[in-house]
Structures are given as structure tokens and as C-alpha cells.
Amino acid sequence: MKAEQEETRKGPWTEQEDAVLVNFVHLFGDRRWDFIAKVSGLNRTGKSCRLRWVNYLHPGLKREKMSPQEQRLVLELHAKWGNRWSRIARKLPGRTDNEIKNYWRTHMRKKAQEKKKAMPKSFSPSSSSSSITLSSSSSTTTTTTTTTTVDSLPFSGTGKVSFYDTGGPKMAALGDKSSTDFKDEKGYYSMDDIWKDIDMSEENMIKPLSHNYSEEGCNIFCPSMASPSLDYCWDSLWKMDDEDSKMFLPFSQSISCFEYGTSFFNKIG
DNA sequence: AAGTCGGACAACCGCTCTCGT
DNA sequence: CACGAGAGCGGTTGTCCGACT
Numbered sequence: 364m365k366a367e368q369e370e371t372r373k374g375p376w377t378e379q380e381d382a383v384l385v386n387f388v389h390l391f392g393d394r395r396w397d398f399i400a401k402v403s404g405l406n407r408t409g410k411s412c413r414l415r416w417v418n419y420l421h422p423g424l425k426r427e428k429m430s431p432q433e434q435r436l437v438l439e440l441h442a443k444w445g446n447r448w449s450r451i452a453r454k455l456p457g458r459t460d461n462e463i464k465n466y467w468r469t470h471m472r473k474k475a476q477e478k479k480k481a482m483p484k485s486f487s488p489s490s491s492s493s494s495i496t497l498s499s500s501s502s503t504t505t506t507t508t509t510t511t512t513v514d515s516l517p518f519s520g521t522g523k524v525s526f527y528d529t530g531g532p533k534m535a536a537l538g539d540k541s542s543t544d545f546k547d548e549k550g551y552y553s554m555d556d557i558w559k560d561i562d563m564s565e566e567n568m569i570k571p572l573s574h575n576y577s578e579e580g581c582n583i584f585c586p587s588m589a590s591p592s593l594d595y596c597w598d599s600l601w602k603m604d605d606e607d608s609k610m611f612l613p614f615s616q617s618i619s620c621f622e623y624g625t626s627f628f629n630k631i632g
Numbered sequence: 633a634a635g636t637c638g639g640a641c642a643a644c645c646g647c648t649c650t651c652g653t
Numbered sequence: 654c655a656c657g658a659g660a661g662c663g664g665t666t667g668t669c670c671g672a673c674t
Binding site: 373374375376408410411414415418419461462465466469470472473 | 638639640641642643644645
């Protein structure tokens, strides 16, 4: 059909493709993905380019494992917002929605299994009290609500909430404290505890960020955890235009990539 | 050593939202 | 206001790799 469809590439990206994409993002910014996809000659869709950049090539990404603080923040924010991964990611500098989503899936599934093992028979799934209603709610809570019988959720023991799937705003709104009590391997801790921690973190850890955000290092890192106040920083990074993005050229492997990309660009230019 | 399993991560798909015309 | 294109988001699937049997 269309020329672009005849050989649109799919699947894993090669290093060369990465290099080209990095270069073109530096040249044109990280907004015009269809344009970049076309002029780069990558034979990828704009969508694919964007995803690759956002989830893998962006210089601000953290590569290390999630810290306990981050894990806890994910936990708390998910309880608050549900599966709003991008929103949650904005509170975790250096983490992507995809990463958080993956983390949540694997870790919560694990917890679910552990919980199921440890669950007393009185809480067995066959018990009607363990059937809970999951709301796949967005923040507006207007999306479709699916009623699901859950048989392996870590917190189904309370008979109220799912930890695996969307707790969401509804969950946060629940006045019933018992329904918002979390349990991990360390034991129970309440949402109040979490909020306390979050508050403390915000108070104590916001200030150093502006110093830690080094354009030389090109790695966004927060001292120990994110706070809402970091938004401006992270958002501005994501929204950097091509001018700003040039500041990120020195990042790690980008030198060779840049050279490659430049020569590539010169060829087609 | 070979096979299996599960975790982690990358990438795609479909839908929704936003914005320009 | 309607429409289309582009961008963003969330869900899902595929693949790789290390741990375990």
C-alpha cells in the first residue's frame, strides 16, 4: 500500500538505529516523532521511535533497580491513582511508565502468590467474602467498571481491596482504614504511615535536587525518592526542545552515537 | 549438562486525547 | 463545529536470561 508500510521495521532496535534516533532527537527535539521517523530513514513508525526514546534512550533514565523508597512510592501512588502509570512515573524521576508498569505487574503478581500461599483457609477464594469488585477506574472514575472475582490477590484477605489491580481513587477515598492497610513481607503498615513517610520525604529531600540534577552527568537522580515538587524538573526535561537537548549530548554512549548519526544525517542531507 | 520456570524488560497494539485546519 | 493527524497512555505479548531441578 503506502510506501512507508512496505518496509516498516518492527521488533528489537539495533545499536545503529538507536544512534540514529538519538541524533535526530537531538536535532529536532522529542516531539515530532512522525517527522523524525521519516527524515531519519529508520523505517520505523513515529510511535515506535517515541517509545524507544522515552523508554530506553532518554538520557535521564535510571538503569538501576528500584530502591525501596521508589517501590514504596509506587505502592502508595498506585493506591492513590490506580493504573495511571504515566502519572506515577512523573513522580519518580528517571523511571518510565513502562518500567513502573512492568515492575508492578511482576512484583505484585509475586506478592499475590505469596499471599495466596500464606492465606488462611478461611480466606480462601471460594469464600464469598473474598470476591471483590475491581474498578478499572481512571482519575475521573468515569471509565468502565469491571466486576471481577479475584482469587489470588495479596490483600484480598481484607475482603475489600485489590493490591494487584487498580486501587485507584476509590481506594484512596475509602474511609475504612482497614481497607487501606497494606502488608508486605515486613508486616502491616497503614496508609497513614506511608503518607507520613511521603510527607517527611518531601520536606527533607526536595531541596538538594536542583543541585543533583546535573546536565553534565545527564542522569537524573533524586537523593532517595521523588516528590511532587520534582515535577517541574522532570517535566521540563521531557519537554526539552532540541536546543535544550543539545546539553545532553555528552551523555555516556552518545558520543559515538552522535558521530554516527551526524554522518548519517550528512549523507541524507 | 539439559530442560524448565519465572522474572525482568522491550516492544507492539488499540484506544483516547489534543490540537491545528 | 467537524475532522484528521499526531501524540500519549494503558494493556498485553514476546523475548531474553538467570535460577533451579
